[in-house]
Amino acid sequence: MKEIVTGFLNSIHPLSQGLQQELYQLLKEVNLKKKQVYLREGTVSDKISFVISGLLRSYTVDNEGKETTCWFMKEGDVTISVKSFFEHSPSAEYIEAIEPCTLLYITYYELEMLYKKYPEFNVVGRLVVQKYYVLSEERLAGIRNKKAEERYALLMKTHPEIIQRAPVQYLASYLGIDKATLSRLKSKW
Numbered sequence: 001m002k003e004i005v006t007g008f009l010n011s012i013h014p015l016s017q018g019l020q021q022e023l024y025q026l027l028k029e030v031n032l033k034k035k036q037v038y039l040r041e042g043t044v045s046d047k048i049s050f051v052i053s054g055l056l057r058s059y060t061v062d063n064e065g066k067e068t069t070c071w072f073m074k075e076g077d078v079t080i081s082v083k084s085f086f087e088h089s090p091s092a093e094y095i096e097a098i099e100p101c102t103l104l105y106i107t108y109y110e111l112e113m114l115y116k117k118y119p120e121f122n123v124v125g126r127l128v129v130q131k132y133y134v135l136s137e138e139r140l141a142g143i144r145n146k147k148a149e150e151r152y153a154l155l156m157k158t159h160p161e162i163i164q165r166a167p168v169q170y171l172a173s174y175l176g177i178d179k180a181t182l183s184r185l186k187s188k189w
Contacts, residue, residue, distance in 0.1 A: 002027050004050075004052060005027060005050045006020050006023055006024070008076065012124050012127045013120060015118075015121070019114065019120065022114065023106075029103070029104055032054070032097035032101040032102075033097065035096065037096045038095040039081055039091055039093070039095040041094055043084075044089065044090060047085075048108070049079045051074060051075050051076065051079060051103055052102040053102045054100055055098040055165050055166065056098060057072050058073070058095045059094050060094070067173060069173040072098075072166060072174070073095075074162070078132065079103070082132075098166060098170065148181050152175060163186075
């Protein structure tokens with residue numbers, strides 16, 4: 001499993017043998033059951049995790065208890081609560097397993113140690129952050145001033161597997177529509 005992580009990182013930028021060996025030693029495995037919460041609101045996100053298998057979602061809960069799905073993370077994705085991880089502040093979101101999941105992770109302090117010890121890893125870190133920032137911008141552009149049908153079409157085009165795997169209530173929340181509208185859109189497509 002650790003080869004999957006180093007393969008992903010090597011595809012971004014070549015890693016030295018020393019860095020790969022150290023990553024092998026540092027990566028730790030965690031297995032989550034369906035519906036298990038990986039990160040709770042109010043706790044500090046101190047791990048950066050790579051999804052080996054399964055599907056997770058990040059979500060927030062408002063004062064009335066309404067959940068809003070912010071992201072889905074699947075195999076090959078990196079998962080953290082960004083603000084919490086980088087600022088060591090309490091998370092404003094939850095991260096929960098939608099399916100049984102296997103993750104490999106390192107801690108914030110281990111990541112910082114690798115950045116200092118292996119300068120090439122800074123390039124990898126920058127490119128990963130850049131990738132996810134672009135995805136965030138694309139998601140915001142995809143929901144701003146778009147009708148429900150356009151948002152659904154964009155999700156179908158970019159992440160059709162999410163539509164197949166995520167429960168309807170999470171998809172509807174992610175798209176900012178109600179379940180009835182989502183059902184109509186799904187049947188139309």
